[in-house]
Amino acid sequence: MSDADIIADETLAPRLTLEEPLILQSGVSLSPVTIAYQTYGTLNDEKSNTVLVCHALTGDQYVAGIHPISGREGWWHHLVGPGKVIDTNRYFVIATNVLGGCMGSTGPKETNPKSGKPYGLDFPVFTIRDMVQAQARLLEQLGIEKVFCVTGGSMGAMQALEWAHRFPERITAAVPIAGSYRHSAQNIAFNEVGRQAIMADPDWRQGKFLEENTVPKRGLAVARMAAxxxxxxxxxxxxxxxRKLQDRENLTYGFDAEFQVESYLRHQGYTFVDRFDANSYLYVTRAMDYFDLAEENGGNLVNAFKDTNVRFCLISFTSDWLFPTAESREIVHALNANAAKVSFVEVESDKGHDAFLLDEPEFHGALRGFLDGAARAIGLGEGARGESA
Amino acid sequence: MSDADIIADETLAPRLTLEEPLILQSGVSLSPVTIAYQTYGTLNDEKSNTVLVCHALTGDQYVAGIHPISGREGWWHHLVGPGKVIDTNRYFVIATNVLGGCMGSTGPKETNPKSGKPYGLDFPVFTIRDMVQAQARLLEQLGIEKVFCVTGGSMGAMQALEWAHRFPERITAAVPIAGSYRHSAQNIAFNEVGRQAIMADPDWRQGKFLEENTVPKRGLAVARMAAxxxxxxxxxxxxxxxRKLQDRENLTYGFDAEFQVESYLRHQGYTFVDRFDANSYLYVTRAMDYFDLAEENGGNLVNAFKDTNVRFCLISFTSDWLFPTAESREIVHALNANAAKVSFVEVESDKGHDAFLLDEPEFHGALRGFLDGAARAIGLGEGARGESA
Structure with missing residues (x-):
């Protein structure tokens, strides 16, 4: 299989509707729930080579190939593909659009069967646990009983940790990257700034913008810029x-994008609104805020991984101030207290939180080494490669 | 003089109109220019005991006593007053509202004499240098030829540095606190987020909100929250x-201010709009962005302080990530290269950038020690106390 073969096409993107209602952490029963997903590579006969890749706040199921909407390469194309670190000749990679996302999974922009209109704010608030429950149900329906590895960065790391906590017997390995076991006060604050920016936009229309044919572009762009x-x-x-100037030699004393960094930020903000739903942004940031594996386990993270057999690899980046190394280290300590199998790599990088999306050789080397070791441990050799791949 | 005597009253706040037009760094001639200011303590007969206190982005001239609009104590009441570190029994403290501010000085919310309407975006873009030029002219007109000390935090530190650079013969000492010699790319980016939030608010009306009787409250509140x-x-x-919850025991799964930090941020945002002009916010943040003493001096900060006789005390805070210690240290190095008299104190604090506004004993002790030494060096003893004080 070559990169060209895995060009994703939205019209072909598989979706699957869960057979039973999803009981959310809030107690609300949600039905129907459809999850959009993408797969890369081939499931082996033993169904033992699945790597579940979990996306971050604004990511989606298109981890490799060409994204059907942006036309750009998938968000983890550096890592996922034939011969790459997450080798699609060897592993069967599956990525879902999270519950509440806006790339095909049931969420606030989809139609509420009760009203025939988009859910908007009538969509129930959900959590990382709910996202993971939906993924687990999807995999069950696909006949995949055990996942080789769950991985992802940022919010993806939260999902990987939730998997290890909730379904330790259903995964062999977990690789949470640039993440945390609970969202910090500072991160809640930044998320709240973004939500307030969206809700401040009159075009948000109290969440009913889709019904009223508007888009809160300005608010969503400001939220994206701040983030x-x-x-x-x-x-x-x-x-x-x-402090380089944008297309000019001297200061012009005005409010145009005078500095390159301003121009870059504005571009980031205003291209984002074409691919993301403002209400999904509210809900998914909220799910991150609610995440706290310690609190849910009697205030002690050690309890979240009691006697776990999952193999862990924690990865953080030195310049990531949103999810700093100290938070990964706390997870490592909790795992050590359970005598768990843990690797921990703090990658030297000046690229900040985004390093998990970038071509960072030390990070990629560490992940490759860990996956090879974990695969060998369960007898998943190079020969696991599917014939049809 | 007691604290009660220095309750500020806006109706009594002195203002002074500069005798000549102000030629801005952009080349624009601005006239008339009125500067609002407050004084505390008494100018001694030698006119040698003036401390010029420069405010930060959203500060103003009310450093001590009760603020006439907010009803709260002045922003540096911990430091300025009888017997305090900046002792009004000893020093004559003067603080101006910066050029372009919104507390009485000429700025975008004041009337443009050409149109009879508020300036709005017709106000010329100005710089830190322009703020300092206006202060220097004000002091000249008040008959104060030499200032004992110029000090301030954040943007106030920029003004103190600009004073030392531009008028070294007119000041004895400079104390830039939690500041930098140039605004970083990250700080420009955060300022740009705030400006975009304001300009995204339809009530901003392309800057004409005062004429059109609206206030871009939501945009300004978001800008304040992000900052x-x-x-x-x-x-x-x-x-x-x-992660403490606000007035509740359990998660309620919604978009109210569920966490205390959200409630706090919203409060910060929505009280700010009652005291600050949205256009001033645009202009003053822009002035900070333009500040770069190295660039203006051939790309080498050393040239900004050639053979200076000014006594410097640089103060930074360990947890300040907006103006980190490294930036103060670069200034110290440039001053050392000029064999200048420099003290440098990095204060251990976990309170972040705001530490310069708070009751931080190590910071206050360092400032007191420096001021005492500098005062002794010019023969400004305890006896400098004005009789009428």
Whole structure:
């Protein structure tokens, strides 16, 4: 299989509707629930080579190939593909659009069967646990009883941890990258700024913008800009832009995008609105805020992984100030207290939180090494490669 | 003089109109220019005991006493007053509202004499240098030829540095606190998020909101919330709020201010709009972005302080990630290269950038020690106390 073969086509993107209602953490019963997903590579006969890739806040199921909407490469194309670190000649990669996302899974922009209109704010608030329950049910319906590895960065790391907590017997390995076991006060604050920016936009229409044929573009763009600054590091911004002026030699004393960094941010904001639903942004950030594996386990993270047999690899980046290394280290300590199998790599990088999306050789090397070891441990050799791949 | 005597009253707040037009850094001639200011303590007969206090982005001239609009104590009441570190029994403290501010100085919310309407976006873009030029002219007109000390935090530190650069013969000492010699790419980015939030608000009306009797409250509140997160540190937010819920015992699964940190941020945002002009916010943040003492001096900060006789005290805070210690240290290095008299104190604090506004004993002790030494060096003893004070 070559990269060209896995060009994703939205019209072909598989979706699957869960057979039973999903009982959310809030107690609400949601039905029907459809989950959109993409697969890469081939499931082996033993059904033992699945890698579940979980996306971050604004990601989706298109991890490799060409994204059907943006026309750009999938968000983890550096890592996922034939011969790559997550080798689609060896592994069967599946990625879902999270519950509440806006790329085909049931969420606030989809039609509420009760009203025949888009859900908007009538969609129930959901959590990381709910996202993971939906993934688990999807895999069951696909006949995959055990997953080789669950991985993802940022919110994807939260899902990987939730999997290890909730379904330890259903996964062999978990690789949470640039993540945390609970959203910090600072991160809740940044998310709240984004939500307030969206809700401040009159075009948001109290969440009914789809019905009323508007789009809260300005608010969503501001939310994205604020978040985007937090994904980078000061050194990365300095190296990339510094105080360089945009298309001019001298200051013009005005409010145009005078500095390159302003122009870059505006571009980030205004291209984002074409691919993301403002209400999904509210709900998915809320799910991140609610995540707290310690609180849910009597205030002690150690209890979240009691006697776990899952093999863990934690990865953090030195310049990531949104999910700093200290938070991964706390998880490692909790796992050590359970005598779990844990690798931990803090990757030296000045690229900030976004490093998990970038071509970072030390990170990729560490992940490759861990996956090889875990695969060998369960007898998943190079020969696991599916014939039809 | 007691604290009660220095209750500020807006109707009594002095203002002074500069005798000549102000030629801005952009080349624009601005006239008339009125500067609002407050004084505390008494100018001695030698006119040698003036401390010029420069405010930060959203500060103003009310450093001590009760603020006439907010009804709260002045922003540096911990430091300025009888017997305090900046002792009004000893020093004559003067603080101006910066050029372009919104507390009485000429700025975008004041009337444009050419149109008879508020300036709005017709106000010329100005810089830190322009703010300092206006202060220097004000002091000249008040008959104060030499200032004992110029100090301030954040944007106030920029003004103190600009004073030392531009008028070294007119000041004895400079104390830039939690500042930098140039605004970083990350800080420009955060400012741009705030400006975009304001301009995204339809009530901003392309800057003409005063004429059209609206106020871009939502946009300005979002700008303030985004900025406010950057003024604190993660440890401070964690200690103050952590993940504590607001007035409830359990999650309610909604978009109300569920966490205390959200409630706090919303409060910060929505009280700010009552005291600050949205256009001033655009202009003053722009002035900060333009500040770069190295660039203006051939790309080398050393040239900004050639053979200076000014006594410097640089103060930074360990948890300030908006203006980190490294930036103060670069200034110290440039001053050392000029064999200048420099003290440098990095204060251990987990309170982030806002530490310069708070009751931080190590910071206050360092400032007191420096001021005492500098005062002794010019023969400004305890006896400098004005009789009428």
């Amino acid at each position: 985007h600054v937090t994904y980078l590091s000061e050194p990365a911004l300095h190296r990339k832009f510094g | 406010h997160v950057t003024y604190l540190s993660e440890p401070a937010l964690h200690r103050k709020f952590g």
